[in-house]
Amino acid sequence: MSTPVPNPLVLVAELTHRCPLHCVYCSNPLELTKRENELSTETWARVLGEAAELGILQVDFTGGEPLARPDLTQLVSAARAAGLYASLITSGLPLDEKRLDALSSAGLDHFQLSFQGAHRESAAKISGTETHAQKLSVARWVKQRRMGLTLNFVIHRENLGELKDMVRLAEEIGPERVEFAHVQYYGWAFKNRMKLLPTREQLAGSLEIIRQAEERLRGRIRVEYVVPDYYAKYPKACMGGWGRKVLLLKPDGDALPCHAANVLPGMTFENVSRRSLRQIWYESDSFQKYRGEGWMPELCRTCDRRGQDFGGCRCQAFLLAHDSGSTDPVCSKSSQRVLVDAILADVDAMARSEAATAVSPPAPAPDWVYRANPR
Amino acid sequence: MSTPDLNSRPRLAPGCRLSETSKPQRVLLMPERALRLNGPSLEIIERCDGNHTVGQIVTELQKRYSKAQPEKVESDILGYLGRLHDQRALDFD
Ligand code: SF4
Ligand code: SF4
Numbered sequence: 001m002s003t004p005v006p007n008p009l010v011l012v013a014e015l016t017h018r019c020p021l022h023c024v025y026c027s028n029p030l031e032l033t034k035r036e037n038e039l040s041t042e043t044w045a046r047v048l049g050e051a052a053e054l055g056i057l058q059v060d061f062t063g064g065e066p067l068a069r070p071d072l073t074q075l076v077s078a079a080r081a082a083g084l085y086a087s088l089i090t091s092g093l094p095l096d097e098k099r100l101d102a103l104s105s106a107g108l109d110h111f112q113l114s115f116q117g118a119h120r121e122s123a124a125k126i127s128g129t130e131t132h133a134q135k136l137s138v139a140r141w142v143k144q145r146r147m148g149l150t151l152n153f154v155i156h157r158e159n160l161g162e163l164k165d166m167v168r169l170a171e172e173i174g175p176e177r178v179e180f181a182h183v184q185y186y187g188w189a190f191k192n193r194m195k196l197l198p199t200r201e202q203l204a205g206s207l208e209i210i211r212q213a214e215e216r217l218r219g220r221i222r223v224e225y226v227v228p229d230y231y232a233k234y235p236k237a238c239m240g241g242w243g244r245k246v247l248l249l250k251p252d253g254d255a256l257p258c259h260a261a262n263v264l265p266g267m268t269f270e271n272v273s274r275r276s277l278r279q280i281w282y283e284s285d286s287f288q289k290y291r292g293e294g295w296m297p298e299l300c301r302t303c304d305r306r307g308q309d310f311g312g313c314r315c316q317a318f319l320l321a322h323d324s325g326s327t328d329p330v331c332s333k334s335s336q337r338v339l340v341d342a343i344l345a346d347v348d349a350m351a352r353s354e355a356a357t358a359v360s361p362p363a364p365a366p367d368w369v370y371r372a373n374p375r
Numbered sequence: 376m377s378t379p380d381l382n383s384r385p386r387l388a389p390g391c392r393l394s395e396t397s398k399p400q401r402v403l404l405m406p407e408r409a410l411r412l413n414g415p416s417l418e419i420i421e422r423c424d425g426n427h428t429v430g431q432i433v434t435e436l437q438k439r440y441s442k443a444q445p446e447k448v449e450s451d452i453l454g455y456l457g458r459l460h461d462q463r464a465l466d467f468d
C-alpha cells in the first residue's frame with residue numbers, strides 16, 4: 001500500500017535566528033541557535049547543490065532575519081548556480097540600495113517583505129522597533145529593479161482593524177502579490193494566542209474586505225489570505241503534508257519536516273553536516289515518522305479527506321491535545337475539537353470585556369510576551 | 376478573468392521565469408509556485424517575451440497545430456494567458 005515518496009520541491013533555509021525585530025508572534029523557537037553554530041557559506045553552497053539534485057525547485061532564504069548573514073549574496077549566487085529559484089523572506093532591514101543591487105545581480109528572483117501593520121505606530125508596537133519608513137523605501141527599490149515583490153502582512157486581533165489600510169498600502173506600493181496571513185499559533189504566538197486570535201465576527205468582516213480587494217485588484221495584484229484554522233471545520237495540510245513537499249533547515253543544519261517540529265517530544269533530527277539531503281529526505285526517522293498514512297489514528301485513516309489534509313498539523317495536535325500522533329484538534333470530527341472551541345469562547349469573552357472597558361474601569365489585558373533579542 | 380488584447384505583448388512578470396533548459400521537465404517558476412509546462416503551454420510561454428503580440432502567438436500555434444480547430448486554439452490560448460495574467464505571472468505591455 002505504500003506509495004512512492006515524492007521528491008521535495010521547496011527548501012526553506014533558515015539562515016540565522018538573529019533578527020533585529022522582536023515580534024510577539026515570532027515562530028522562531030524559544031531557544032535560539034547561537035551565531036557560532038550557524039552553518040558556513042561552504043556548507044550551505046553544498047546543500048543548495050544537493051537540493052537541486054533532489055528535484056527541489058525553490059529555496060526560501062529566511063530566518064530570523066536572513067539579511068543578518070553577511071554572505072547572503074554568495075548564497076543567492078550558489079542557489080542560482082545550482083538552478084534553484086531564489087526567494088528572500090525578510091523584514092527589509094538592515095538593507096541599503098547597494099546591497100540590494102548585489103543581491104539582484106546575484107540573481108535573486110523574489111523578495112518577500114513582511115509588514116507588521118499598516119501604520120508606523122501599530123507596527124512598532126508589534127515588532128518592538130521602528131521600521132515602517134525603511135520598509136517603504138525597500139519596496140520601492142525592489143520594484144525599480146524588477147524583482148518579484150510580495151508584501152506579507154501578518155495579521156491578528158490587534159491589527160485586524162487596520163486591514164483596509166493594509167490593502168490600501170499594498171495598492172499604493174503595487175507588488176505582484178500580497179499575502180495577508182493570520183499568525184500561526186506555535187512558538188511565541190502560542191503563548192500569546194489569547195491576545196492574537198480574532199473573534200468570529202472580526203474574521204467574517206475581514207473575509208469580506210479581502211473578497212472585495214481580490215475583485216478590485218484582479219490582474220494587478222494577486223491577493224492571498226491565510227485564515228486561522230481554529231475557525232475552520234477541517235485542518236490545513238501542514239506544509240503540504242509531512243515529508244511530502246518541504247524540507248526545512250535550521251541555522252545549525254538540522255533538517256525538519258515542519259518549522260515547529262522541534263517542539264514535538266521524542267523527535268531527533270538529522271544534520272546536513274553529517275548526512276546528505278537525499279538520505280535525510282528518504283531515510284531519516286523524523287521525515288518518515290508522520291509521512292504517509294501508517295501513523296494515522298483510525299479516524300483519519302478511514303477518512304476521505306486524508307489525502308487533502310493528511311490529518312492536519314502534528315504540532316497543533318501536540319500543543320493542544322498533547323499527543324502529536326492524534327488527529328489535529330481543529331478537525332470537527334475529532335473528539336478533541338472541544339479544546340479549540342474552548343479557546344475560541346475565551347477569546348470571544350475577552351473581546352467583549354475589552355469592549356466593555358471603554359465605559360468601565362480598565363481590566364488588565366494580558367501582557368505580550370516579548371522575545372528577547374538574540375545576541 | 377481578463378481577456379488579453381490581441382495587440383498586446385505579453386511578457387513574464389517580475390519574479391517569474393522559465394526553469395533552465397538543462398532540466399527535463401520545464402516549469403514556470405514564480406513566487407511560492409511552479410507550473411509544469413508541456414508541449415503547447417511551453418510553446419506559449421516561450422513566446423511571452425515582450426516581442427510577440429498575442430495575435431502572433433495565436434497564429435504561430437495555429438500553424439503548428441494545424442489539425443486542431445483554429446478557433447479552439449485561439450480561445451485556449453486567450454484563456455491560458457488571461458489566467459496567468461490574473462495570477463500575476465504575465466504582464467501585457
Ligand atoms: S517574526 Fe519578527 S522577530 Fe520573528 S523572525 Fe520574523 S521578523 Fe524576526
Ligand atoms: S479526520 Fe483526519 S483526515 Fe479527516 S478531516 Fe479530520 S484531520 Fe483530516
